[in-house]
Amino acid sequence: GAGVSQSPSNKVTEKGKDVELRCDPISGHTALYWYRQSLGQGLEFLIYFQGNSAPDKSGLPSDRFSAERTGGSVSTLTIQRTQQEDSAVYLCASSLSGGVGDTQYFGPGTRLTVL
Amino acid sequence: QQQAKQSPQSLIVQKGGISIINCAYENTAFDYFPWYQQFPGKGPALLIAIRPDVSEKKEGRFTISFNKSAKQFSLHIMDSQPGDSATYFCAASSSLRGSYIPTFGRGTSLIVHP
Numbered sequence: 001g002a003g004v005s006q007s008p009s010n011k012v013t014e015k016g017k018d019v020e021l022r023c024d025p026i027s028g029h030t031a032l033y034w035y036r037q038s039l040g041q042g043l044e045f046l047i048y049f050q051g052n053s054a055p056d057k058s059g060l061p062s063d064r065f066s067a068e069r070t071g072g073s074v075s076t077l078t079i080q081r082t083q084q085e086d087s088a089v090y091l092c093a094s095s096l097s098g099g100v101g102d103t104q105y106f107g108p109g110t111r112l113t114v115l
Numbered sequence: 116q117q118q119a120k121q122s123p124q125s126l127i128v129q130k131g132g133i134s135i136i137n138c139a140y141e142n143t144a145f146d147y148f149p150w151y152q153q154f155p156g157k158g159p160a161l162l163i164a165i166r167p168d169v170s171e172k173k174e175g176r177f178t179i180s181f182n183k184s185a186k187q188f189s190l191h192i193m194d195s196q197p198g199d200s201a202t203y204f205c206a207a208s209s210s211l212r213g214s215y216i217p218t219f220g221r222g223t224s225l226i227v228h229p
Contacts, residue, residue, distance in 0.1 A: 004158070033216070040124075042204060042221040043159070056216065091158050100147045100210035101166075104217075106158025 002026070004107035006092050012113045013082055021077040021110045023092030029105075031098030032075050034067055037089040037109065046090075049075065050098045082114045118142055119207050121220025129228050134192040136223045138205030141186065145207040149217070150179065150190045153202045162203070163190070195227045 034046040045059035069075040089109040095102040149164035206217035
């Protein structure tokens with residue numbers, strides 16, 4: 001079956017512009033996560049969606065970051081007024097139910113470069 | 116705040132050797148400890164995971180050793196192969212939070228020379 005897909009694979013934007021990153025999780029997975037991966041910094045949790053529950057936004061670094069998940073499937077991460085420090089690889093992952101021990105399946109990521 | 120301290124940052128071993136990567140955590144509520152493997156241009160993939168009720172778990176050439184009292188766990192790759200060259204991340208999470216949102220280490224870049 002298809003894995004987690006993300007688009008675009010690469011995005012170059014100018015400082016101050018808004019960007020949208022898309023994630024298509026594995027079909028049937030109710031949990032969806034967004035992470036940011038900066039060089040040498042590991043994976044930084046951003047936001048978590050589980051079914052119809054309110055998302056856990058505790059990892060979003062500023063109010064310029066937002067995300068939504070439509071119909072319990074596709075998710076979009078939006079970064080407004082991008083800054084150079086936003087440059088990173090943004091990873092999306094999904095799991096069957098979001099419980100501890102549930103395997104997270106990661107997409108290939110979107111590499112964002114802010115000039 | 117880094118809650119999973121991973122070492123070393125990089126590791127070079129010869130083919131057939133043993134690769135050892137360590138991870139230390141602080142939160143005693145953590146009860147699930149996975150290791151992820153990431154190849155360039157790909158997302159991380161779960162490699163092996165352990166819960167604190169056992170001290171060791173082995174899957175093929177990969178072994179996790181867990182020391183609850185020291186709050187440390189390590190990944191051992193036996194008979195390392197060039198195809199194992201990748202970045203490895205440890206992670207830790209707590210079921211008390213009600214959801215699996217792991218804390219990741221900063222990663223170890225492993226190079227296995229042929």
